[in-house]
Amino acid sequence: MVVPTYNEAANLELIVGRLRSAQPGVDILVVDDNSPDGTGDIADRLAAADPQVKVVHRTAKQGLGAAYLHGFAVALEHGYDVIGEMDADGSHQPEQLHRLMAALADADLVIGSRYVPGGAVVNWPKGRELLSRGGNLYVRLLLGMGIKDATAGFRLFRRPTLEKIDLPSVKSSGYVFQTDLAYRTIMAGLHVVEVPIEFIERERGDSKMSGQVASESLKKITMWGLHERRKRLRGVLDQRRRRG
Known part of the structure; x- marks a missing residue:
């Protein structure tokens, strides 16, 4: 599991x-x-005490997507066949990881979803939940994909999935990253499964999500989504011209 901090x-x-x-x-x-705040030192101490914990130190805060891409590259280099994502703040419950692992038997990407039947959000203000649900609805309408929780960050990928979706070409660095990878997986013809999870708002530390961050993410999704739609339209028109 890749855990960005x-x-x-x-x-x-x-x-x-x-x-x-x-x-x-x-x-x-x-x-x-x-x-x-010394998170890196704590990570080093945990790694020194446990061979199943490793640490990558990056030189600056460059965005969630950039951290995940770095972690994926390291995991792929070391030969892992299943590579996952989860937050460090406790909002994704490790005790529910088995649900994702079981679903991977029939999937190329499994998403722990807040918004499928059985999923839930705990201790979020109603306004924040509405913003999240609305953002996911907007993503579905804009990109034409059926994923209920495209912005979720509790995931498992098969190695061939990450190899097929061209990670070196991924430019999204913030919260748009999650939508980007889900969309790429679908466009590659791969199978995405959502399983219900209970998402719990952090109890310690400060959230990295704010209204400003959410607004900026929606703007980026709009620009990126419109670009993808134009690209698909050009592809359809090119096909028609060749047939004609």
């Missing part, structure tokens, strides 16, 4: 402990973006 000193040790307890066979890669 920035100022998660209050949460990292707890979430790593929970994950190791819930799934002892799962290795953990912490990708820290030079957290000023």
